[in-house]
Amino acid sequence: MKKTHFIFGLLFSMLAMAQHTANEKITVSKPEQDDVYLAGETVDVNAIVDGDVVVAGSNITVRDSVRQDLIVAGGEIMVNGYIADDIRAAGGRLTIDSEIGDDVIVAGGKVFITEKAIIHGNLINFSGDIEMNGEVKGMLKSYSGDLDLNGKVHGDARLFGEDIQVNGEVLGISKIAAETIKIGEAAKFYSNVTYWSEDDELDFKSALVNATATYDEALIANRNEISWKGFGLAGIGLFIMYVLSAFLILLVLNWAFSTLFSDAADYLDSGLWKSLGYGIIYIFGVPLLIVLTFIIIIGIPIGLLLFSTYVFTILFGHLVAALLIAHFLYKNRNRKFWPVVFVSLGIAIVLRFLTLIPFLGSLVSILVIAIAYGLLIAIFLERKKGRLQIAK
Numbered sequence: 379m380k381k382t383h384f385i386f387g388l389l390f391s392m393l394a395m396a397q398h399t400a401n402e403k404i405t406v407s408k409p410e411q412d413d414v415y416l417a418g419e420t421v422d423v424n425a426i427v428d429g430d431v432v433v434a435g436s437n438i439t440v441r442d443s444v445r446q447d448l449i450v451a452g453g454e455i456m457v458n459g460y461i462a463d464d465i466r467a468a469g470g471r472l473t474i475d476s477e478i479g480d481d482v483i484v485a486g487g488k489v490f491i492t493e494k495a496i497i498h499g500n501l502i503n504f505s506g507d508i509e510m511n512g513e514v515k516g517m518l519k520s521y522s523g524d525l526d527l528n529g530k531v532h533g534d535a536r537l538f539g540e541d542i543q544v545n546g547e548v549l550g551i552s553k554i555a556a557e558t559i560k561i562g563e564a565a566k567f568y569s570n571v572t573y574w575s576e577d578d579e580l581d582f583k584s585a586l587v588n589a590t591a592t593y594d595e596a597l598i599a600n601r602n603e604i605s606w607k608g609f610g611l612a613g614i615g616l617f618i619m620y621v622l623s624a625f626l627i628l629l630v631l632n633w634a635f636s637t638l639f640s641d642a643a644d645y646l647d648s649g650l651w652k653s654l655g656y657g658i659i660y661i662f663g664v665p666l667l668i669v670l671t672f673i674i675i676i677g678i679p680i681g682l683l684l685f686s687t688y689v690f691t692i693l694f695g696h697l698v699a700a701l702l703i704a705h706f707l708y709k710n711r712n713r714k715f716w717p718v719v720f721v722s723l724g725i726a727i728v729l730r731f732l733t734l735i736p737f738l739g740s741l742v743s744i745l746v747i748a749i750a751y752g753l754l755i756a757i758f759l760e761r762k763k764g765r766l767q768i769a770k
Contacts, residue, residue: 404435413446415625421452423459434622438469451622464499472505474512481516489522491529500533510546517550525556528564544585555597561585574598621727627697628722632715640713642753643705649756650749657752661744664688695747696733700726702750 405422406414413429421435423442430446438452443460453470462479472484475492481499489505491497495512503520510518510529517533525542527535534550542554545562552571559575565585573580574597582591632639646653664684671681691698704722705713729746732739 432622434626493529495529518548534569553597567591572597621723624697624726625719625723627694628701628719628726631697631701632719632722636713636715636718638754638757639701639705642757643702643709645753645757645760646702646706646749649753653752653756654745654749655752656755657748657750660751660755661692661748691751692747695750696729696743697722697726698754699746699750700729702753 403420404416406416406425406427409425410427410429413432414423414427415432416423416435419436421433421438423431423433423440423444426443426445428445431440431444431448431450433440433448433450434452436453438450438454439456440448440450440459440461443462445462447463447466448457448461449466451468455467455469455472457465457472457474457478458476460477460479464480465474465478465482465484467482467484468486470487471490472486472488473490473492474482474495474497476494477496477498479498481502482497483502485504487506489503489508489510491501491508491510491512493511496515497512498515500516501510501514501518501520503518503522505520505522507524508520508522509526510520512529514529514531514533517536518527518531519536520538522539523541525537525539527537527542527544527548528546530547530549532549535548535552535554537544537552537554537556539556541558541560542556543560543562544554544565546564547566547568549568551569552567552573554571554573555575557576559573559577559580561580561582563583565583566587567582567585567589568587570589571582571586571591572594573591574594578593580591580593665688668681668684668688671684672678701718701722703725704718707721708714708718729743733743735742
């Protein structure tokens with residue numbers, strides 16, 4: 379128990395003093411001194427934040443300065459304010475229209491870097507399409523579908539994709555591999571270029587300034603290697619989205635059903651095996667019931683309702699289990715809202731990684747989810763009988 383508390387305490391101690399908000403629409407309108415964690419449908423950061431900003435949502439806009447990192451996952455992301463350190467982003471569409479103090483790493487659908495954007499570190503991109511019109515002081519490394527490079531890169535360029543158009547400037551060494559490469563009239567390469575495309579000969583026009591261009595078939599292997607790295611970084615982006623989404627769900631569950639989860643956790647000592655039995659019946663019995671309802675024509679609407687409910691509960695089962703475990707860990711302590719939420723988030727991440735272990739991970743996951751829902755069913759039945767007695 380002490381070891382578990384130490385691990386989770388170490389993992390989340392940096393979040394203890396942060397500001398956390400979850401709502402449908404969130405607006406940061408006053409300066410914040412600490413890190414800020416936000417989750418909502420629409421999020422607007424309209425004031426200075428001295429610490430990190432971690433955001434999950436559908437539409438996210440950062441209009442004012444962030445003095446440290448911006449970590450963001452969402453559908454539509456707009457960055458208009460100054461970011462003093464790094465940006466880590468995953469989402470559908472990202473637009474950067476400001477100055478960034480260090481690196482930008484993005485995984486998503488479409489990326490748009492405006493003419494006003496200045497990135498003082500490296501730009502590392504894994505996306506469907508990217509249009510880069512701004513200035514990158516470091517290196518540009520991109521794996522994408524379509525790439526339009528119209529801005530300026532001070533460092534090296536590593537460009538891999540399907541269709542690449544260059545109409546900007548690259549001061550460092552360039553490696554370009556794509557099915558189609560087009561060099562525009564305004565393109566300038568101030569260092570040597572190696573390239574691969576389906577066309578052996580590429581017309582660089584007047585783009586080479588004291589530099590040479592060399593066709594290199596070996597770049598095909600580099601292109602494929604980068605694709606795997608792209609999937610890896612995209613996976614990191616999806617993991618960030620998962621963590622932030624799980625954080626939002628745990629917030630809602632703990633806010634709405636804190637008493638229920640507390641009672642269920644307190645019941646665990648005396649009702650473990652009974653709960654496991656209820657849970658196994660739920661995990662394996664409900665699918666049989668759904669099949670039976672589909673056999674009977676008049677039961678089809680009920681079956682559809684049961685099916686959707688069952689799928690929903692299984693998908694979020696590890697989060698329910700994580701929140702129950704967190705309440706159990708705090709059984710003999712004051713169950714404060716935020717510590718329980720953050721500990722449950724850590725447990726949820728561990729449970730998610732466990733599912734990656736062949737067979738054993740799935741077995742553990744099923745058992746944990748079965749116990750969690752069995753506990754909730756047991757508590758519901760005890761309350762219905764009016765004889766719920768739990769030793770506090």
